[in-house]
Amino acid sequence: MRTPIVAGNWKMNLGTDEAVELARGIGENAPTNGVTCIVAPVSVHLSSVAEALAASPVLLSAQNMHWADSGAYTGEVAGPMLKELAVRYVILGHSERRQYFGETDEEVNRKVLSALEQDFRPIVCFGETLEERESGRTEAKVEFQVRAALSGLTVEQAERVILAYEPIWAIGTGKTASPQQAQQVHSFIRDIVGERFDRSTANSMPILYGGSVKPRNFGDLIDEKDIDGGLVGGASLKVDSFVELARIAHSV
Numbered sequence: 001m002r003t004p005i006v007a008g009n010w011k012m013n014l015g016t017d018e019a020v021e022l023a024r025g026i027g028e029n030a031p032t033n034g035v036t037c038i039v040a041p042v043s044v045h046l047s048s049v050a051e052a053l054a055a056s057p058v059l060l061s062a063q064n065m066h067w068a069d070s071g072a073y074t075g076e077v078a079g080p081m082l083k084e085l086a087v088r089y090v091i092l093g094h095s096e097r098r099q100y101f102g103e104t105d106e107e108v109n110r111k112v113l114s115a116l117e118q119d120f121r122p123i124v125c126f127g128e129t130l131e132e133r134e135s136g137r138t139e140a141k142v143e144f145q146v147r148a149a150l151s152g153l154t155v156e157q158a159e160r161v162i163l164a165y166e167p168i169w170a171i172g173t174g175k176t177a178s179p180q181q182a183q184q185v186h187s188f189i190r191d192i193v194g195e196r197f198d199r200s201t202a203n204s205m206p207i208l209y210g211g212s213v214k215p216r217n218f219g220d221l222i223d224e225k226d227i228d229g230g231l232v233g234g235a236s237l238k239v240d241s242f243v244e245l246a247r248i249a250h251s252v
Ligand code: PGA
Pocket: 009, 166, 170, 171, 172, 173, 210, 211, 212, 213, 231, 232, 233, 234, 235
């Protein structure tokens, strides 16, 4: 059985007080069992948000991480630094990182390996552009990205990975993949993971959907067999909508 996950990707939003207030509201109102709730604030807010969540079951994620433990990488944040702040998860390979910061599949893989070595659970993002979907290249693209991100992992490491299918055309656009479109990709990717590792690893790996997830569309998405939760941007920035998403996931 895969426990449903609602992970809020706050992206580059909120001031410290706002982030703390949001974390507190989510921490106090989200269901305490049957769903894993995660929030990912910007790195400068991790420490304050960790404090605000200390008494709650909501867990903390970073939005990115460098693969090196320390060194001359101006502007970057290393795993051991995140560890000190009670961070348990790290979003890696988000399409915004790939698109605006030129992150390559090879770099995503280095980060995934480094995160696993440091006992984080990586939330590894992949997804196709509209052009790739319209020209029938969705499966080729997502298979390539997932195989590249998971390259060199042992089965034990793979067991700690969370995948997030985020069609680029659905992120922040208000357009959501239909439950059937998403399910098709999720089931395809689960088969790839099964081929690459084994069936039981594939069956236990959470695969989240991301891209304009809202309380009104989440129920139908998460009802699909291979959709195990959501990686949520916009709708994770309000206590009410985050909590509603967590309740929907809790009730599947
Ligand atoms: P969105 O973002 O929910 O605002 O579309 C999702 C994401 O990019 O993780």
